[in-house]
Amino acid sequence: MKYIDIHCHLNLEQFDLDYKDAISRAEEKEIGMIIVGTNLKTSEKAIKIAEENKNIWAIVGLHPTEIPCEAFDYDSYLKLAQHKKVVGIGETGFDYFRHGYESKNTQREIFEKQIAIANEVKKPLMLHLRSGINPDENAYKDALEVIKNHSKVNGDAHFFAGSWEEGKNFLDLGFRLSFTGVITFARNYDEIIINTPLNMIMSETDAPFVAPVPHRGERNEPVYVMEVAHTIASIKKEPLEKVLPHIVDNAKKLFLI
Numbered sequence: 001m002k003y004i005d006i007h008c009h010l011n012l013e014q015f016d017l018d019y020k021d022a023i024s025r026a027e028e029k030e031i032g033m034i035i036v037g038t039n040l041k042t043s044e045k046a047i048k049i050a051e052e053n054k055n056i057w058a059i060v061g062l063h064p065t066e067i068p069c070e071a072f073d074y075d076s077y078l079k080l081a082q083h084k085k086v087v088g089i090g091e092t093g094f095d096y097f098r099h100g101y102e103s104k105n106t107q108r109e110i111f112e113k114q115i116a117i118a119n120e121v122k123k124p125l126m127l128h129l130r131s132g133i134n135p136d137e138n139a140y141k142d143a144l145e146v147i148k149n150h151s152k153v154n155g156d157a158h159f160f161a162g163s164w165e166e167g168k169n170f171l172d173l174g175f176r177l178s179f180t181g182v183i184t185f186a187r188n189y190d191e192i193i194i195n196t197p198l199n200m201i202m203s204e205t206d207a208p209f210v211a212p213v214p215h216r217g218e219r220n221e222p223v224y225v226m227e228v229a230h231t232i233a234s235i236k237k238e239p240l241e242k243v244l245p246h247i248v249d250n251a252k253k254l255f256l257i
Contacts, residue, residue, distance in 0.1 A: 001055055002030040002244060004251045005225035006178055007091075007126065007158050007204035010035050011045040014208040014219055022207075023053060026222040032056065032248075033222045034255065036091050036126055036158075038063040039070050043080055050085040057257055059088040059126045061114050064095040064107050072110050074117070081121045087255035089118040090126025091158060094139035097130045101137045108146060115150045124254055125155030127175070129162070140166040147173060156254065159206055160192065167192050171200055176254055178202040181212025181224060184231045193235045198246040202254075203228045 005026070010019040010033075026033060032055035037043025043060035050058040060080040062072055081089055092114040094107050118125050125147075129139040140162040154174035159182075160167060167177055177196050183189045193201065203225050205212075211220035212227040233243035251257065 001032040001248050003032070003225055003229055004203065004248050005031060005033040005205050005207070005222040006156065006202045006251050006255070007036050007059075008033050008207040008222050009038070009042070009209075010049060010207070010222070011037065011042040012208060015221075019049065022221045022223070023049075023056070027055075029223055029226060031222055031225060032251075032257075033225075034059055034087060034251075037061055038091070039066045040073065040076060040080075043077070047080060047083055047085060057087045057255065058083070058085050059090055060086055061090040061092045061126065062110060063091055064093060064110070064128055065099045067099070067103070067106060067110055072113060074113055077114070078117050078120065081117050081123065086123065087257055088124045088126045088155065089114050089121070090155070091128040092125065093127040093129045093143050095128060095130045096132030096137040096139055101132045101134070104142070108142070111143075111146055112150055115146070115153075118155075119150075119152045122153060124153050125151065127155060127157045128159075129157060131162075140169075144169055144173070147175075154254070156202060158204065161189075162192075164192050164195055167196065171196065176200050176202050176250060178204045179228060179232065180204055180206045181210050181215075181220060181228055183235065184212040184227055185216065190235050193232055198236070198238070198243065199250060201232060201247065202250050203232060203247050
């Protein structure tokens with residue numbers, strides 16, 4: 001692998017008709033990928049796709065915004081988590097933007113259950129953290145508290161969009177920070193990318209969402225992780241041939257792939 005997309009969703013309906021084509025385009029560029037579940041159905045599909053492909057792995061879990069639609073079945077997720085192609089648990093955490101701050105306690109309960117599964121199978125967490133509009137609706141702060149009290153594993157703060165201070169708090173706990181195609185057109189991530197050590201940073205697409213420049217407005221897909229990795233190198237003012245091996249190695253070490 002020359003590149004890796006550590007967070008994509010080829011298991012969603014946007015790829016129902018051509019996910020195999022998207023995989024082929026990524027394979028041509030030597031890109032590995034991790035497909036992340038959002039509920040039980042998409043977690044099962046992530047595993048199925050991973051089973052069919054060499055450099056594809058799965059992460060299983062219940063997304064915070066899916067909590068109203070699905071009762072969390074601990075035993076079912078634990079069984080999926082034990083699969084040999086499953087390399088993490090999530091995406092899990094807090095979403096106060098779409099799910100509402102008033103549901104904080106419910107989100108926390110499910111988050112703690114998924115942490116318990118991660119602890120049991122000794123696999124890292126894939127965090128989804130999105131704060132609300134008000135300053136006290138801080139998903140990063142609340143997640144750090146839960147992790148410190150309950151987690152025996154580390155993981156990745158996916159689609160990181162917090163402050164550098166918040167990022168440093170996650171790094172101090174051994175969590176990595178990953179970035180999407182947003183960094184190709186928004187400059188408010190530059191400080192965090194510059195400050196994040198090369199051995200703690202990772203690339204992702206969150207496909208089919210947030211396609212990078214020059215593909216804005218299109219459906220995103222894993223092959224576009226190249227744009228993300230190249231932008232990380234550019235922002236850090238480091239040679240691409242130095243940055244790419246670090247990004248891939250960081251994923252290998254965290255997810256044991």
